[in-house]
Amino acid sequence: MGEAAAPQRLVSSYLLLAPMLGVIIAFLIVPLIMVGIVSLYRPTGTGYVLELNLSSYVRFFTDPNIYGILLSTLANSAIVTVMAFILAYPVAYFLTMKIRTFRAKTILLIAMLIPFWIDFTTRALSWIPWLGIQGILNQVLTGLGILREPSPIFLFSPFAMLLVMIQGYTLFMIAPIFIVMSKIDPTLYEAAKALGASPLKTFYHINLKLTMPGIGVGTVFVFLSSVADFATPRLIGGLVTSIGQVIRDQVVFLNLPLASAISVILTLIALAIVMTVFKLMNIRQVFE
Amino acid sequence: MARDITKIILALYTAGMVFFIYAPIITMVLFSFNSSPRTVPPFDGPSLRWYEVLFGQKAILLEAFTRSIFLAILTMLIATPLFTIAGLAYRRRFKGDEFAFYLVTIGIIMPGITYSLGVLIFYNTLGIKTSLWTGLPVHLVWSVPWGLILMRAMIDPNIIYYEEAAKTLGASDWQTFRRVTLPLFMPAILGGALFAFTLSFTELIRSIFIVSPNTLPLQVLAEVTVWGVSPYIFAIGSLIVLISLALLLLSGFLLRGVFEKLQI
Numbered sequence: 100m101g102e103a104a105a106p107q108r109l110v111s112s113y114l115l116l117a118p119m120l121g122v123i124i125a126f127l128i129v130p131l132i133m134v135g136i137v138s139l140y141r142p143t144g145t146g147y148v149l150e151l152n153l154s155s156y157v158r159f160f161t162d163p164n165i166y167g168i169l170l171s172t173l174a175n176s177a178i179v180t181v182m183a184f185i186l187a188y189p190v191a192y193f194l195t196m197k198i199r200t201f202r203a204k205t206i207l208l209i210a211m212l213i214p215f216w217i218d219f220t221t222r223a224l225s226w227i228p229w230l231g232i233q234g235i236l237n238q239v240l241t242g243l244g245i246l247r248e249p250s251p252i253f254l255f256s257p258f259a260m261l262l263v264m265i266q267g268y269t270l271f272m273i274a275p276i277f278i279v280m281s282k283i284d285p286t287l288y289e290a291a292k293a294l295g296a297s298p299l300k301t302f303y304h305i306n307l308k309l310t311m312p313g314i315g316v317g318t319v320f321v322f323l324s325s326v327a328d329f330a331t332p333r334l335i336g337g338l339v340t341s342i343g344q345v346i347r348d349q350v351v352f353l354n355l356p357l358a359s360a361i362s363v364i365l366t367l368i369a370l371a372i373v374m375t376v377f378k379l380m381n382i383r384q385v386f387e
Numbered sequence: 388m389a390r391d392i393t394k395i396i397l398a399l400y401t402a403g404m405v406f407f408i409y410a411p412i413i414t415m416v417l418f419s420f421n422s423s424p425r426t427v428p429p430f431d432g433p434s435l436r437w438y439e440v441l442f443g444q445k446a447i448l449l450e451a452f453t454r455s456i457f458l459a460i461l462t463m464l465i466a467t468p469l470f471t472i473a474g475l476a477y478r479r480r481f482k483g484d485e486f487a488f489y490l491v492t493i494g495i496i497m498p499g500i501t502y503s504l505g506v507l508i509f510y511n512t513l514g515i516k517t518s519l520w521t522g523l524p525v526h527l528v529w530s531v532p533w534g535l536i537l538m539r540a541m542i543d544p545n546i547i548y549y550e551e552a553a554k555t556l557g558a559s560d561w562q563t564f565r566r567v568t569l570p571l572f573m574p575a576i577l578g579g580a581l582f583a584f585t586l587s588f589t590e591l592i593r594s595i596f597i598v599s600p601n602t603l604p605l606q607v608l609a610e611v612t613v614w615g616v617s618p619y620i621f622a623i624g625s626l627i628v629l630i631s632l633a634l635l636l637l638s639g640f641l642l643r644g645v646f647e648k649l650q651i
Contacts, residue, residue: 130505
């Protein structure tokens with residue numbers, strides 16, 4: 100542990116990082132910078148010319164079919180995130196506080212995480228037997244007399260899209276909240292009880308406040324996944340168009356500058372949200 | 388008493404969530420065995436008809452499936468040494484450690500579609516034609532950060548002292564690494580490797596512009612867009628479920644060490 104050894108150790112730390120950072124810089128940072136540059140080129144209809152202008156950004160802010168879709172995608176993603184939080188929190192609470200054995204906790208958590216191992220396209224399509232006009236949901240609802248006749252709104256609709264996203268992304272919320280809640284010192288609950296706090300107060304001051312970093316990580320993952328997801332709206336959302344689909348269409352039309360400009364704006368919004376959540380909820384402790 | 392009621396309500400709620408997660412998967416597997424082309428009830432009796440279609444005229448899906456498996460294995464084999472070696476650097480603090488970590492996590496935070504577009508432009512600029520191989524760096528960028536996060540979660544603050552102790556007792560550098568360092572990181576390495584496989588195998592958005600011919604998620608999207616949903620799509624979905632379950636059992640077993648470390 101001598102002082103003299105320190106510089107050599109530093110070099111070796113950087114050497115260990117080098118292969119990974121090489122891949123990250125070449126295949127992540129450079130392409131992202133290129134998106135920024137191409138967004139400033141002038142589109143020509145079949146490609147672009149190397150001539151700086153802002154026409155793609157002007158198009159974004161003046162075409163309601165583009166900024167409107169971004170706004171609706173953001174709104175849908177917010178709904179998915181809030182619903183995922185509401186669904187996830189009691190489950191994470193139950194797993195942490197009410198299940199005693201380590202083995203049972205692990206099995207239940209892994210059972211919850213199963214959809215993560217199945218690709219999202221398959222998961223979206225697996226809802227079809229449930230949601231169609233002759234689907235299980237309609238049969239149950241008409242059978243119970245809740246609906247007089249089968250409703251077409253469950254499939255190829257905003258409802259279907261939100262349902263599939265909520266189902267798929269809730270587990271991104273369960274896992275981080277569960278991990279953070281598990282790290283809470285159990286003596287805190289005893290202290291709260293001894294000092295006469297009501298169960299509700301204990302829940303608010305200990306569980307909810309101390310799991311903020313977990314909620315933060317969950318929020319970031321659910322929100323970012325929903326914003327970028329163009330496949331679910333496309334497969335099962337009917338007439339819903341997502342901003343991801345708009346970007347994809349522009350690539351098909353060979354208008355890469357416009358696709359890039361939309362991507363830049365989408366990314367800036369995503370980063371702003373991540374930074375805000377990071378600031379609001381001391382997120383770093385999740386990784387420690 | 389009140390506590391019991393809370394517990395029962397929460398248990399029922401959790402059971403409801405498990406149902407919400409599993410119900411569609413179970414019905415999809417069921418309808419993959421339907422003898423009619425219906426994708427909604429009633430179930431017309433069991434048959435292997437759609438699996439015959441899958442292995443016959445829709446073999447294109449199986450080819451895509453093979454490609455996805457190939458790319459996922461390749462991603463796993465290259466991502467694992469990358470994040471393992473990088474993770475070892477985090478045994479000690481060094482200048483720029485957090486910066487390097489955040490740089491890598493950009494791969495997770497960046498919207499997938501933006502990233503895929505960036506790589507498309509990158510390949511266009513360099514004149515690289517898309518193939519299955521062009522998907523590899525993208526899947527690496529997507530999976531390596533998760534492995535690195537696992538590695539950091541596994542770091543024992545005393546690890547450098549264990550290593551010093553081993554060396555003081557006469558172990559060589561290699562012996563120290565093999566007998567002390569590596570075992571402490573093993574759960575993270577195995578967990579990260581499985582993560583890398585899964586993340587690559589299931590990835591759609593990050594492959595969209597830059598992989599051709601299609602991987603499985605891309606091919607399913609294309610099939611459904613053109614032909615609509617038919618039970619043969621459920622048949623390939625069921626095969627994915629089967630593979631996923633096998634992987635899941637394996638990872639549950641291998642990730643145990645990570646859960647233990649997190650004191651869950």
